[in-house]
Amino acid sequence: MKSCSRMYDVIVCGGGTGGVPAAVAAARNGARTLLIERLGMLGGTATAALVAPYMSHLAGKKPVNRGLFEEFCGCMKKEGLTSLFRGRLIGFDAEIMKLLLDKFTLTAGVELLFHATITNVIKKGGRIQAVRVFHRGGFETISGKVFIDATGDGDVAAMAGAPFQIGRDKDHACQPMTTAFRMGDINIKRMPSQKKINALYDAARKRREIKNPRENVLWFPTVTPNEIHFNTTRVVGESSVDGWSLTSAEVEGRRQALEMYKFLKRRVPGFEKATLRKIAPQIGVRESRRILGRYILTADDVLSARHCSDSIASGSYCIDIHNPSGSGTDIRRLEIGTWYQIPYRCITPLNVENLLMACRAISSTHEAHSSLRIMPIVWNIGEAAGTAAAMCAKQGKKASAINPALLRKKLKRQGAFI
Incomplete structure (x- = not known):
């Protein structure tokens, strides 16, 4: 197995909807950042699973998913690659998106590694020291200070020993998958x-x-x-x-x-x-692991539009549970014009000191997950995770020890709505 002599401040595992903003945010905040992706392109569900459009990012008429999400949508709009459906849903060209995501990450200073599968983590005590990767050159061990799990399924967190739940409580069945x-x-x-x-x-x-x-x-x-x-x-x-x-x-x-x-x-x-x-080249996955953190977001948090002091992202999308058993969809909407907040505690897994979550697999219940899983919200979760990871690397702190107030201040300066 080859060892990598380079040390990264932040290693982002997964180049999808959460991984791209995580990597860009980390790099823009001064961290030497590597983004590892198992496919040959960025975008994840938007490009590989052909999931579209971006669902509503509005609470009434108020945009609640901004920051890097809004910036990237602006890049696509400038190229004439977006359209509005029902005045709220953003359609996009998934093919050209691949090129724009390359540019978006590389311009920020992110290093990319495509066609690379993470097979395991090297952990000492409560910290990940490195990830083991298999790519066309063979096996390689790549070291980092802080790691971000943007795999969608919480693969890295599970490898590192973070506790997780799967599916609904009664039988652990997950929402169905869809081939677009x-x-x-x-x-x-x-x-x-x-x-x-x-x-x-x-x-x-x-x-x-x-x-x-x-x-x-x-x-x-x-x-x-x-x-x-x-x-x-x-x-x-x-x-x-x-x-x-x-x-x-x-x-x-x-x-x-x-x-x-x-x-x-x-x-x-x-x-x-x-x-x-x-x-679609690959099937779209709605739900799998949910990695447990210091707080578990609930359906009541979502439907009551609950706010919190350590929020790092917001959402206004409904609870949207496609029946794991077959026919039927459970839709429960927030009051028009309201939004809920996602605590920083939801993206810091238990039992792993230097890992943050930047995908749909954050700490939540089956019901709450059905709302936060949509792409605009995951963009904002990713931006928050990347910003926090850069802070961790610079300060030498555990993810859980980062001051949420300082993180929120940085996110607001970056244009995020939290």
Whole structure:
């Protein structure tokens, strides 16, 4: 196994929705930062799983997800790569996004390592000393002062011995996964309303033409004319933290995507000449591990729009639980114009002194997680984690010992809404 002679201040594990802002924030705050990504591109769910659009970042008309998220959306808008749907949802070009994310990170001074899988951590006492990585050059050990888990599944935290929970309390079942797909060459003018499409879908399910357990058809327009994005497959009973199970999920997700494509062409006006433009390269995962920290965010925190003294990010998205058992979606909304705050304590895992979380796997209940998992909120969580990590590296402190007031002050100066 090769050893890396370089020492990084901050090592970010995962280059997705939380990892990019974490790395950029750490680098901009003076930390020598390495971003390790298992794929050959950044963006995670937005690019590899084709998850879109960015869900609402507004509380009423007030933007509550700002900072680096707002900055990057501005970069995409400048290039003409975004669109608004229902006045609140931000569509984007996932292909060009890959290039813009490269530029966004490299310009900040972040070092990138693609096609690298973290296989284990080296831990001494309560601190991670290094991560063990496998890439095209073989195994390598890379050392750092502070580490950020932006893997989505909490892989690094679990390797380091942080406690975690999975799924809902009664049976540990997680929200289903979804394979997104896109269709083009649609006659949008002939396309029926959502209500009529759902009626056609329901009839097809009753005729057993469709095995997809989802109760309706969920779709969004894209930035490309005459193209529709479908987030409507539903793979239940599988796990993203088990390789065999995840493989089964990928196969079933693509089967459902083809099933839906055939249904739309056969049964829905306007789709007669439609083409299958793209099936997501990998399945979208809503839920897996939730790493326990010094506070566990709850459904009551979300729905009561609770604020806290150590908040580092905010959210206004509803509780949105896709039924782990099959059909049905549990939607519970906040009062219009309100938002909840996410404590710093939720991103500092137990039992690991120099690790921060920057993904959907932060400390929360199954219900609260269903709200905070969306990409705009995770962007802000990542920015907070990266900023805190740079402070830890500079001050030589444990993650839990950072002064939240000073962290909040820095985040506000950076344009974050906390």
